[in-house]
Amino acid sequence: MADSASLSGPAPAASASRSAGLARTFRRSETLRGYALLSPTLLVMALAMAAPTAMTVALSFFIQTGFEIEATFSLQNYQKVFTNPIFEALFYRTLWISGTCALATVLIAYPMAYYVAFHVHRRKLVWVILMTLPFWTSYLLRVFAWKVVLGYNGAINSGLMSLGLISEPLEFLLYSPEAVIITLAHAWAAFAILPIYVSLEKIDKSLLEAAADLGDGPMARFFRVTLPLSMPGVVAALFLIFIPTFGDFVTPALVGGPDGLMLANIVQKLFGKLNDWPLGSALSISMMAVVTCLCLAILWLSRKAKERLI
Amino acid sequence: MSRAAAFYRPNRPLLVYAVLYLAFLYAPVALLPVFSFNDSIYAAFPLQGFTTQWYADMFADEAMHGALWNSVKVGAVAAVFATILGVFGAKAITRFRIRGVKPVLGVIMLPLVIPPVIMGVALLVLLSQSGVQLSLITVTIGHILICVPFSIVTLMASFEGFDKSMEEAAADLGDNSWWAFWRVTFPMVFPGILASLLLCFTISFDEFIMAFFLAGTEQTLPIFIYGQLRFPQRLPGVLALGAMILTATFVIVFLAQWLRGRSPGVAQSGSE
Numbered sequence: 001m002a003d004s005a006s007l008s009g010p011a012p013a014a015s016a017s018r019s020a021g022l023a024r025t026f027r028r029s030e031t032l033r034g035y036a037l038l039s040p041t042l043l044v045m046a047l048a049m050a051a052p053t054a055m056t057v058a059l060s061f062f063i064q065t066g067f068e069i070e071a072t073f074s075l076q077n078y079q080k081v082f083t084n085p086i087f088e089a090l091f092y093r094t095l096w097i098s099g100t101c102a103l104a105t106v107l108i109a110y111p112m113a114y115y116v117a118f119h120v121h122r123r124k125l126v127w128v129i130l131m132t133l134p135f136w137t138s139y140l141l142r143v144f145a146w147k148v149v150l151g152y153n154g155a156i157n158s159g160l161m162s163l164g165l166i167s168e169p170l171e172f173l174l175y176s177p178e179a180v181i182i183t184l185a186h187a188w189a190a191f192a193i194l195p196i197y198v199s200l201e202k203i204d205k206s207l208l209e210a211a212a213d214l215g216d217g218p219m220a221r222f223f224r225v226t227l228p229l230s231m232p233g234v235v236a237a238l239f240l241i242f243i244p245t246f247g248d249f250v251t252p253a254l255v256g257g258p259d260g261l262m263l264a265n266i267v268q269k270l271f272g273k274l275n276d277w278p279l280g281s282a283l284s285i286s287m288m289a290v291v292t293c294l295c296l297a298i299l300w301l302s303r304k305a306k307e308r309l310i
Numbered sequence: 311m312s313r314a315a316a317f318y319r320p321n322r323p324l325l326v327y328a329v330l331y332l333a334f335l336y337a338p339v340a341l342l343p344v345f346s347f348n349d350s351i352y353a354a355f356p357l358q359g360f361t362t363q364w365y366a367d368m369f370a371d372e373a374m375h376g377a378l379w380n381s382v383k384v385g386a387v388a389a390v391f392a393t394i395l396g397v398f399g400a401k402a403i404t405r406f407r408i409r410g411v412k413p414v415l416g417v418i419m420l421p422l423v424i425p426p427v428i429m430g431v432a433l434l435v436l437l438s439q440s441g442v443q444l445s446l447i448t449v450t451i452g453h454i455l456i457c458v459p460f461s462i463v464t465l466m467a468s469f470e471g472f473d474k475s476m477e478e479a480a481a482d483l484g485d486n487s488w489w490a491f492w493r494v495t496f497p498m499v500f501p502g503i504l505a506s507l508l509l510c511f512t513i514s515f516d517e518f519i520m521a522f523f524l525a526g527t528e529q530t531l532p533i534f535i536y537g538q539l540r541f542p543q544r545l546p547g548v549l550a551l552g553a554m555i556l557t558a559t560f561v562i563v564f565l566a567q568w569l570r571g572r573s574p575g576v577a578q579s580g581s582e
Contacts, residue, residue, distance in 0.1 A: 030408070031406070031407070031408050031409045033406055034402050034403075034405070034406030034411070035402070035408060036402075037398060037402035037405070037406065038398065038402035038408070038411075038414070040395065040398045041395040041398045041399035041402075041418060041458065041462075042399075042414060042417070044395055044458075045417060045418045045420075045421075045455070045458060048433075048451070048455050049417070049420060049421070049455075051436055052429070052433045052435060053432055055432070055439055056431065056432045056435045059435050108331065109331075111324060111327050111331075112327065112331045114324070115321070115324040115325065115327065115328045116328070119321050119324060119325070131335070133560065133563060134335045134339055136512055136513075136516075136559055136563040137339060137555075137559045137560070138516035138518075138555055138556070139517075140516070140518040140532045140535060140536060141339075141552045141555060141556060142339060144342075144539065144552065145338040145341060145342055145552075148338070148341055148342070148345065148549075149338045151353070153354045154354065155345075155353065155354070155355060158352075158354035159355040162356045186334065186335065186338065239423065240422075240423060243423045243425065244423060244424075244425050244426070246425060247424075247425020248427070249519070254539070264425065264427045267427055267428075267431060268427065268522075271431055271434065271523065277435065280431065281435060284427070284431050284432070287425075288428055
């Protein structure tokens with residue numbers, strides 16, 4: 001469909017160079033017309049992202065004194081962010097929680113996506129909708145539901161107790177980093193399933209037949225054909241979960257307890273009770289910068305690994 | 311052929327896994343309606359008996375009415391604006407072959423991956439530093455921002471299957487591109503537009519984090535719920551309200567997905 005633009009140019013009577021010129025202008029105008037139509041959305045979105053970011057960066061160099069914000073350039077906030085041992089400990093915990101969560105979510109979602117992509121033939125759409133429907137429900141309510149499930153008097157504890165399997169409620173269920181990981185893995189499941197499912201669905205099935213003809217068993221076929229070809233989906237899923245969970249504050253606030261607090265909880269407190277907006281800005285800008293660097297590093301490593309394999 | 315079928319024969323262990331996984335996805339959410347009818351202040355087993363008291367209490371709560379109405383207003387306005395922006399974006403991307411569009415598209419899709427805390431805080435900084443009073447309008451702005459990527463993705467599915475030649479035919483018959491859009495394109499992609507409106511409304515209606523930072527003194531429904539969570543005695547009411555919101559969301563999203571399935575693009579790619 002997209003190629004019709006370059007093909008429709010030449011007419012038999014026209015000279016070759018002229019028709020090539022026409023085709024080029026047409027193609028250029030196609031780009032121009034596209035951008036013209038895209039411009040309202042693009043302008044609004046770019047502005048709505050760039051302006052707040054710029055303002056936050058600016059604010060992060062200012063200093064909070066009492067209730068006033070002093071507009072003098074200073075690196076003090078960043079110094080605090082990078083030298084305060086509490087921030088450092090929270091940073092490692094946040095990294096651990098969101099990293100584990102991203103890996104766990106992808107691991108448990110992969111067989112599910114694989115099942116629907118390869119073993120479901122009728123009513124695929126129903127399965128896809130079933131897998132993604134909980135994602136659309138309120139995030140807050142899903143986290144709250146886990147509080148109900150894991151709580152001291154919650155569904156698991158009271159259920160096990162009324163069955164007589166335990167005599168005391170299990171205290172480790174709620175208010176722990178593990179509770180945060182479970183809740184997040186549930187909340188972000190759709191972000192793992194969909195990219196993996198799409199990349200599995202795209203795999204040319206004849207490649208698997210070719211592998212079988214050349215003597216690969218089911219395991220070898222999976223590890224040499226299916227898994228490598230679905231890696232783009234897996235990597236996309238890891239990013240799609242790691243980045244937002246790195247900045248989550250609702251889940252740790254509701255099910256994390258004091259041991260499950262994450263960096264974003266501090267950001268929220270700095271903009272709330274602690275009332276130090278410049279420091280909060282510096283912390284959130286640093287978080288974004290660190291996450292971006294980490295993701296670029298992972299992307300670079302996975303590229304290198306791919307080159308090595310091929 | 312028969313050997314190809316052998317690769318994809320039903321796999322029982324995987325089916326069991328799939329069912330367990332769906333249980334993991336749905337069980338916690340399903341507990342809310344179960345406990346909301348339970349005649350006990352605690353959400354715990356064994357169930358004590360059936361009651362609709364918590365629903366009656368919640369319906370009588372004036373603050374809940376205000377928050378609900380605020381959420382509906384914000385959701386409706388955010389859905390309309392996000393879908394308008396989404397139509398421009400999706401139409402441009404699917405209709406024209408644009409050079410270098412990938413990074414540009416990346417910018418538009420950025421709200422999908424930026425943690426909402428960071429976006430909420432950044433918007434808060436900009437708005438308050440430029441002297442804008444926090445209100446439902448500021449919440450709406452934030453929600454439009456996060457809805458646009460979802461709107462574009464939803465609409466692209468409808469626009470992609472749309473036959474370009476239909477619009478060209480309209481142009482040949484004398485319509486300018488504006489009229490061609492309204493008389494030909496719009497009716498055909500209308501299910502997609504409706505789907506986008508419904509999904510954006512749902513996202514905004516359920517969104518908490520941006521609203522938490524941008525709402526000021528007026529509260530939306532999720533902020534109201536978050537406030538209620540501090541009081542243990544309010545738990546049953548939250549369960550009842552949550553069960554109602556979940557039911558409404560499921561109906562709306564199911565409708566939206568069904569509408570999206572009726573769009574020309576999805577129908578075509580489905581038949582491939």
